[in-house]
Amino acid sequence: MTALLELKHVAKKYNTGTMALSDVNFSVSKGEFVSIIGPSGAGKSTLIRCINRLIDASGGEVRLDGVNVLNLNKRALQQTRVKIGMIFQHYNLVERLSVIDNVLHGRLGYKNVITGSLGIYTSDEKKQAIEILHSLGLEEQVYKRCDQLSGGQKQRVGIARALIQEPKLLLCDEPIASLDPNASKVIMDHLRSICSRLGITVLVNLHQVDVAMKYSDTIIGMRKGSVVYNGSAQGMKAETIFDIYGSEASDLGIEIGVTHAS
Amino acid sequence: MQASYFLKKRLSTALFIIILLAITAGAVILTGFDFMAGFASIPKAAEWGITQFYPTAESLDKLPDILDKLLETIMLSIASTTIAGGAAVILAVLGSKTMQVHVIFSVICRGIASVFRNIDVSAWSLILLFSFGQHVLTGFFALFFVSFGFLTRAFTETIDEVSSHAVEALKAAGAGYFTIVFRSVIPSAIPRKLSWVLFMMETNIRSATLVGILTGTGIGFSFDLYYKSFNYHAASLVVICIVATILAIEFVSNTIRRMIL
Numbered sequence: 001m002t003a004l005l006e007l008k009h010v011a012k013k014y015n016t017g018t019m020a021l022s023d024v025n026f027s028v029s030k031g032e033f034v035s036i037i038g039p040s041g042a043g044k045s046t047l048i049r050c051i052n053r054l055i056d057a058s059g060g061e062v063r064l065d066g067v068n069v070l071n072l073n074k075r076a077l078q079q080t081r082v083k084i085g086m087i088f089q090h091y092n093l094v095e096r097l098s099v100i101d102n103v104l105h106g107r108l109g110y111k112n113v114i115t116g117s118l119g120i121y122t123s124d125e126k127k128q129a130i131e132i133l134h135s136l137g138l139e140e141q142v143y144k145r146c147d148q149l150s151g152g153q154k155q156r157v158g159i160a161r162a163l164i165q166e167p168k169l170l171l172c173d174e175p176i177a178s179l180d181p182n183a184s185k186v187i188m189d190h191l192r193s194i195c196s197r198l199g200i201t202v203l204v205n206l207h208q209v210d211v212a213m214k215y216s217d218t219i220i221g222m223r224k225g226s227v228v229y230n231g232s233a234q235g236m237k238a239e240t241i242f243d244i245y246g247s248e249a250s251d252l253g254i255e256i257g258v259t260h261a262s
Numbered sequence: 263m264q265a266s267y268f269l270k271k272r273l274s275t276a277l278f279i280i281i282l283l284a285i286t287a288g289a290v291i292l293t294g295f296d297f298m299a300g301f302a303s304i305p306k307a308a309e310w311g312i313t314q315f316y317p318t319a320e321s322l323d324k325l326p327d328i329l330d331k332l333l334e335t336i337m338l339s340i341a342s343t344t345i346a347g348g349a350a351v352i353l354a355v356l357g358s359k360t361m362q363v364h365v366i367f368s369v370i371c372r373g374i375a376s377v378f379r380n381i382d383v384s385a386w387s388l389i390l391l392f393s394f395g396q397h398v399l400t401g402f403f404a405l406f407f408v409s410f411g412f413l414t415r416a417f418t419e420t421i422d423e424v425s426s427h428a429v430e431a432l433k434a435a436g437a438g439y440f441t442i443v444f445r446s447v448i449p450s451a452i453p454r455k456l457s458w459v460l461f462m463m464e465t466n467i468r469s470a471t472l473v474g475i476l477t478g479t480g481i482g483f484s485f486d487l488y489y490k491s492f493n494y495h496a497a498s499l500v501v502i503c504i505v506a507t508i509l510a511i512e513f514v515s516n517t518i519r520r521m522i523l
Contacts, residue, residue: 052434096453108435108442109437111438117441171434
């Protein structure tokens with residue numbers, strides 16, 4: 001399998017002096033579903049943002065399709081970001097606008113200054129937006145304002161906005177941290193099927209170890225800015241949990257050996 | 263440990279009140295302000311107001327004149343506020359943390375806004391009087407500058423509060439600067455911005471009266487004129503008109519605010 005994404009010696013030091021990431025190395029193959037787990041403050045969000053440079057890493061290499069993202073100029077960076085979809089814990093929608101408006105925002109990376117500023121979309125793009133919303137079960141909500149939706153529905157709008165970019169890679173920053181168990185399952189099932197059916201590589205930050213083990217091909221465990229585990233979900237052992245969280249798996253109520261979904 | 267924590271909290275509250283009282287007392291002594299005489303003069307003032315300061319049938323003849331000037335003042339306030347609002351959006355976007363082009367640039371934008379805001383509208387009127395003389399433009403620019411400064415500050419905070427999440431999403435999708443401004447920053451913050459503009463309009467109609475007295479234009483000038491020529495009946499009519507206008511504007515803007523928020 002070819003590596004879509006490769007991180008080499010990635011480091012991030014904040015101006016405050018905190019070392020958020022130190023010497024992070026891993027690679028992600030095309031079509032893989034990877035979860036990053038670890039305690040709060042382990043650097044998961046920083047790591048995911050270093051990939052599309054919402055945060056600039058202070059050292060190392062982030063290679064997407066062999067190109068080092070960290071060396072790109074502004075224009076090339078925008079073109080690379082178009083290929084990377086992102087979904088967020090707080091959905092990051094323009095709440096006042098309708099669902100379809102928010103989904104079409106995913107196309108803005110393809111626009112020039114004028115068509116982008118005026119929000120001019122082709123009829124194909126609009127059709128595609130409707131199709132994606134259908135596939136996510138939001139056909140009833142297309143013209144509703146986003147502030148009228150539930151959390152789970154908002155997150156599905158977030159997924160639709162990322163999918164309409166036609167990305168190669170989907171970055172998900174704690175996508176289910178603000179959702180109830182039912183909505184969480186719906187979102188994770190959608191992410192898994194995006195990976196299996198559309199062949200889009202998915203990289204997810206998670207707090208729920210059981211969810212990570214159930215859905216992922218590969219799990220990356222982080223602690224204090226370093227990768228302490230990188231392997232299959234089945235390969236996770238009680239010691240691995242201890243290395244990542246500093247507590248016994250049994251104390252955290254985590255069962256080892258739950259198998260892969262999908 | 264626990265006892266000393268609460269004791270400390272109580273002591274610091276007591277200290278704060280003592281300092282406040284000391285400052286008040288100091289100010290009273292320094293200015294020679296007499297509380298008793300101050301309160302005693304209130305009934306007298308009320309008596310004068312009731313016997314002298316009311317409109318008569320005769321003063322109603324002046325009403326068309328007054329309304330004319332009032333309209334001019336309202337229009338002046340609206341024009342200065344809306345234009346200031348437009349200008350403030352640009353500076354606020356550049357000055358906001360969410361959309362800043364560079365930190366230094368952002369600090370400069372905030373600095374400019376701060377200077378305009380912190381010079382009072384009466385000070386601006388007097389300064390601009392030298393350049394424009396007794397002209398309606400003097401009042402316009404005085405109100406414009408203060409509104410511009412205030413609205414820039416308000417918009418900057420609104421943008422940082424409301425838009426930052428959606429801006430992050432559009433950045434991640436590869437959208438350019440102007441696209442992000444027009445598709446995310448402005449749409450997400452617009453109801454709050456309009457609300458601030460309405461608030462500023464109300465404030466400006468109030469200030470416009472004062473500015474008018476200073477610059478010799480609009481409703482402020484009418485009041486000044488009648489008052490100084492001892493035509494208290496007409497002057498009181500001016501005051502009533504101003505109060506009625508402000509209440510009406512407040513009602514209208516509250517209605518609009520309810521509709522947009």
